[in-house]
Amino acid sequence: MPDKKNSRLALLARLTACVLALAAFTLVQASPRIEHWTTDNGARVYYVHAPELPMVDIQFIFDGGSARDGGNKGVALLTSALLDQGAGDLDADAIAARLEDVGAQLSTSSHRDMAVVSLRSLSDENLLQPALDVMALVLGEPTFPADSIERERKRVLIALRGQSQSPAKIASKAFFTALYGEHPYAVQPLGTEESVKALTRDDLASHYRQYYVARNAVVAVVGALDRAAAERVVTRLSAVLPEGEAAPPLPAVAALKENREVHIDFPSSQTHVLMGQPGMRRGDPDYFPLYVGNHVLGGSGLVSRISEEVREKRGLAYSAYSYFSPMRQAGPYTLGLQTRNDQKDEALTVLRGTLKDFIAKGPSASELKASKQNITGGFPLRISSNGKIANILAVIGFYDLPLDYLDTFNSKVEAVTVEQIRTAFQKRIHPDRMVTVTVGGAPAQASGGG
Numbered sequence: 001m002p003d004k005k006n007s008r009l010a011l012l013a014r015l016t017a018c019v020l021a022l023a024a025f026t027l028v029q030a031s032p033r034i035e036h037w038t039t040d041n042g043a044r045v046y047y048v049h050a051p052e053l054p055m056v057d058i059q060f061i062f063d064g065g066s067a068r069d070g071g072n073k074g075v076a077l078l079t080s081a082l083l084d085q086g087a088g089d090l091d092a093d094a095i096a097a098r099l100e101d102v103g104a105q106l107s108t109s110s111h112r113d114m115a116v117v118s119l120r121s122l123s124d125e126n127l128l129q130p131a132l133d134v135m136a137l138v139l140g141e142p143t144f145p146a147d148s149i150e151r152e153r154k155r156v157l158i159a160l161r162g163q164s165q166s167p168a169k170i171a172s173k174a175f176f177t178a179l180y181g182e183h184p185y186a187v188q189p190l191g192t193e194e195s196v197k198a199l200t201r202d203d204l205a206s207h208y209r210q211y212y213v214a215r216n217a218v219v220a221v222v223g224a225l226d227r228a229a230a231e232r233v234v235t236r237l238s239a240v241l242p243e244g245e246a247a248p249p250l251p252a253v254a255a256l257k258e259n260r261e262v263h264i265d266f267p268s269s270q271t272h273v274l275m276g277q278p279g280m281r282r283g284d285p286d287y288f289p290l291y292v293g294n295h296v297l298g299g300s301g302l303v304s305r306i307s308e309e310v311r312e313k314r315g316l317a318y319s320a321y322s323y324f325s326p327m328r329q330a331g332p333y334t335l336g337l338q339t340r341n342d343q344k345d346e347a348l349t350v351l352r353g354t355l356k357d358f359i360a361k362g363p364s365a366s367e368l369k370a371s372k373q374n375i376t377g378g379f380p381l382r383i384s385s386n387g388k389i390a391n392i393l394a395v396i397g398f399y400d401l402p403l404d405y406l407d408t409f410n411s412k413v414e415a416v417t418v419e420q421i422r423t424a425f426q427k428r429i430h431p432d433r434m435v436t437v438t439v440g441g442a443p444a445q446a447s448g449g450g
Contacts, residue, residue, distance in 0.1 A: 031406040032389055034396070035227065042215035042246075043238040046393040047230050048222045050386050054123045056223030057390040058233070060139060061398050063247040064115040064211030066191075067184035067328075072203050074191020076211075078152055079204045080110035083117060085148035087137035092148060095134055104131035106138065112185055113327050114398055115211070120387065123224040132233060139212070140240025144204050156196050163190070168338075171272040171439040174262050178435040179278065179332055183253055213244020218397035222386045253278045253330040256433040264439045271344040271440030272336075275351065277430060279333030282326045282399035286424040288412045290324060293421035295371040296363040297355070298322025298335060305367070309354045310337060316347040322355075328399065333429065342443035348436070356431050362422030376410045 032048040039045060043060075066076045084106055085092040099106055104121040117139060121131040163169035173188055180186035190196070219238065221230045256277050280290060291299075298306035298321045310320035317337040325331035335355065339347040363371070383389050383406065396405050 031409075032222075032383065034393065034403045034406070036397075036403055037231070039214065039219075039235060039238045041238060041241065041243040043217040043219050043234070043241070044397055045219045045221065045230075045234050046397040047220075047227065047234075048389055048393065049224075049226060049230075050222050050389065051224045053386070054224050055386060056119075056121055056123045056128060056221070056225055056233075057386045058119045058121075058135070058223075058237070059220040059390050059394050060117045060237070061218040061220065061394045062115045062117075062211050062213075063113070063216050063328075063398070064207065065111045065113045066187050066189040067112050067250055068207070068211060068247060069184070069187050069191070072191075072199060072207070073187055073195035074156065074189070075199055075203050075207045076115060077110040077189050077191070078149075078156060078196070078199055079207045080108045080115045081152045081155075082144050082148055082204060083108050083142045083208075084138050085152070086143040086145040087134075088141040088143070090134075090137060091145065095138070098130060098134050102127040102130050104134070106131075106135060108138075110189060112187075112189060114394075116394065118390075128233075132236065136237055136240045139237060142208060144201050144208075146201065149201060149204070153196060153199070156190055157193060160190050160193050160196065167266045167268055167270070167272045167439040170264055170266065171274050171437050174264060174439070175274040175276070175334070175435060175437045176332070178260055178262050178437060179256075179276065180253065183329075184250055185253065185327070185329065185331075209242075210244075211247060212241065214238050214241040215244050215246045217241065218394065220390045220393035220397060222390045222393065250329050256430070256435065259432060259434055259436070261436045262438070264437070266439050266441060268441050269341060270338050271341050271438050272338050273344065273348060273351070273436070273438050274334060274336045275348075275434055275436045276332050276334040277434045278330040279324045280326050280428070281328065281330055282395070283401055284326065286428060287326070288416050289420040289424035290428060292368070292371060292375065292413055292416045293358075293363060293425055294322055294324055294333075295375060296367045296421075297358050300371060300374060303370075305358060305363075306335070306337075306351065306354050310347060310350050314346075314350060316343050316350060320347075320351065326399075341440050344438060344440065344443075348438075352431060355429070359422075359425045359429055359431065362418045362425070365418060368416070368418055368421070372413055372416070375413050379410055 032050065035047045037045050064076055069075050084095055087095060104119060107118050109116045119131060119135045121128050177186050219234050221234060225233065280287060296305060298304045306320045306322055310316050311318065317339045320337035322335040324333050335351060337347055337351060
């Protein structure tokens with residue numbers, strides 16, 4: 001006869017899966033009200049009460065991404081990947097089983113600026129509390145078991161070897177290296193084969209001890225918990241972290257002084273092209289003119305100016321684009337395309353010419369109107385689920401954006417003028433001081449369409 005408790009938990013887990021699936025399709029009708037406080041040990045908390053579904057999303061965001069790798073390239077990513085592979089007296093299988101029993105989902109991730117530990121659970125106390133128990137262990141008592149380290153190391157090494165066979169990945173690595181030089185943003189999150197092979201358990205534990213501390217953390221909480229319950233949850237979870245210290249500011253990114261071109265031979269009929277410069281930080285005073293302007297130029301898919309010139313008029317590439325990636329310091333402004341080897345020079349000429357023309361003249365009034373409608377019309381999708389709201393809270397908290405960021409987003413987009421875009425692009429974007437990376441074969445190897 002089946003155990004009644006196990007049967008009940010299995011049923012609850014199935015119900016959880018249904019609720020989590022429904023959450024992806026539940027639109028939030030208005031900008032959520034964001035509340036903010038700081039825990040006694042220094043973690044900064046951002047909270048939204050979302051009672052529509054009986055679920056909770058919690059994220060701990062640490063300033064401990066690959067920009068903090070230092071000489072141990074790849075240590076941030078490997079540390080993050082090992083957190084849920086053993087904690088307290090639980091091994092990876094036990095952690096997974098306990099989460100599965102209550103239908104909860106826990107994940108870790110690492111990026112250039114940040115490392116994130118996330119939990120999604122139903123808000124029912126009988127399900128939430130066991131999930132919180134596991135998250136507390138993962139946050140506060142990771143064990144970095146030797147067998148898991150070797151398994152994750154092997155996975156990273158396989159990924160690195162795969163990247164060496166991908167022209168897109170080769171181009172991205174060369175682009176960041178040329179753009180950032182000795183700046184921490186030049187570090188590839190995966191590290192290098194040499195550095196990953198050399199990483200030790202002590203390296204991972206040291207990175208964890210330095211960066212996974214309360215004063216270096218932002219906490220995002222969204223869901224069917226009232227403020228008092230949310231405070232209890234965050235206090236409980238943050239208490240497993242030492243107070244520590246916030247990571248020091250990263251150095252500013254130096255502006256490029258001249259054009260630089262890098263070509264990497266690769267046996268393919270297509271050439272991957274990346275062109276750009278340091279762009280902007282999160283919270284940049286020119287954010288909205290640059291963001292809206294780029295939406296016209298290359299951020300709106302097939303209807304963008306770049307796509308029109310490169311793809312529609314000349315058939316030089318299937319897609320051509322541009323985008324800003326704002327970070328703690330100036331993230332890259334990237335323009336890119338993929339074209340036949342024998343069309344590379346023409347495509348680059350058109351890409352550069354389109355950028356220069358846009359900087360000189362800005363968008364037309366009709367282009368600007370269409371982009372504003374596209375951006376503001378898509379805004380509800382940005383906050384269409386608890387998970388998406390939690391991601392936005394993470395950005396707001398980590399990058400010190402104002403609490404009314406969501407409330408004022410559309411109005412700030414609507415307020416952007418053609419003149420503001422032209423002024424911002426002329427001040428910030430410099431076609432005569434850009435990195436251009438091309439990865440591909442010789443024109444004689446060309447075959448097929450562009």
